[in-house]
Amino acid sequence: MPHSARIYDYLLGGKDNFAADRAAAASIVEASPSLPVSMRANRRYVLRAARYLAEERGIRQFLDIGTGIPTSPNLHEVVQQVAPQSRVVYVDNDPIVLLHARALLTTVLEGATAYIDADLRNVRAILSADELTGTLDLTQPVAVSLIAIVQFVVDEDEVHRIIDALMAPLPAGSALAISTVTAHNPQAVGAAQEYTARGIPAKARTDDEVRALFRGLDLLEPGVTLVHRWRPDDEDAAVDDTHVQMSGGVAIKTG
């Protein structure tokens, strides 16, 4: 069976994929030729958002769920450049990602990283895992990132329940960064349909639906946008809107 992490790895140019993943990737790209450009823009977005949260918001703890097969640089490398004491917990449910998790655990001495093999749908298992409680102090702000994962939770009530459960125990000053497949790009809608047809249910969301994922939190400027338009650098400013299939935003918990 194809798996989303290995399809993604293949589309980013990685080697950790099988024939079924490559066949799925080929039909997804046929339906959606700009997907590889979009995925790279999405990768740059998560790293920009993490750097922003470390530099401008002083966050030193990160919980990244749906991490994927490691690519360089990984989130902890970026935030530990800003503050070496940063602590990062990665979560994914794919056994292939687990196999490669060691590459995510290359922390600098002052900081820490950990990996949890768990499902986003089981928030309690994530928050109570020894790897999490031994790495993060939940009385201090945590930046949660859900990057290119919530399109795989297709039910709105369920995705809201998951996000509420994740954010509820975290203190004020915590953050949530999301990117997900946008319903405003026909190729993105096609890609979601292809994933679904391949046995991986996926959903494209409107900007209103993405904004709703941040309920109860303060969405930062520029709000929900295509990912390359979120505080873009020069490389992102040059990317064509029609090639980007992901929208997202970053919010802070104030209450």
Ligand SMILES: C[S@@+](CC[C@H](N)C(=O)[O-])C[C@H]1O[C@@H](n2cnc3c(N)ncnc32)[C@H](O)[C@@H]1O
């Ligand atoms: C498209 S990749 C995104 C990787 C990375 N976040 C990025 O954007 O560069 C989606 C990842 O989410 C993981 N994933 C999908 N559903 C999940 C679930 N229910 N629980 C945990 N991980 C999940 C997949 O295994 C895959 O690694």
